[in-house]
Amino acid sequence: MLxxxxxxxxxxxxxxNSKFNIKAGLIKCMGDPTCLKILYIISREKEVCPSDLVSILGISMPAISHQLARLKQMGVVKTKRMGQIICYSFSDTKEAKSIKNIIKTIAL
Structure with a gap:
């Protein structure tokens, strides 16, 4: 007994609740096939533009943008502007490192 x-x-x-909400959001994201595919692609290519994800996944730009915005809000990805193009890569947060490890562990 405690x-x-x-x-x-x-x-x-x-x-x-805020830290639990963030963690729950990460877990929920990992359960979404589209989000998981985006994370896998970013883990393989280091830096990806939304138009690349549209071409690879065959999903609309609004759907890709929605997922990337969620990931950025949770601190998993960061952005880098190259002219008019914004590219996404994993951030240096512990959440991002955890997700990279999960992707390696499940051997996608």
Whole structure:
């Protein structure tokens, strides 16, 4: 049985819903085939433009942009502007590193 102190500490740790919401969003994203494909492509090519993803996946630009915006909001990808083109790559966050490891582990 947990001590009162342990229960109190656990309650404090889980009251910060924002960090749990971010983690849940990452897990949800990994369960979405389109998002997982995008992450796989970025992990293989290091830097990808949305138009490349449209060509590879055969999905509309709005659908690709939506997924990339979600990934950027969660801190998984970062952007680099090259003229009028924006390219996406993995960020240096622990979330991005975790996702890269998951992709390697499931051997896509």
């Amino acid at each position: 001590s009162d102190r342990t229960i109190s500490n656990l309650k404090k740790n889980i009251t910060s």
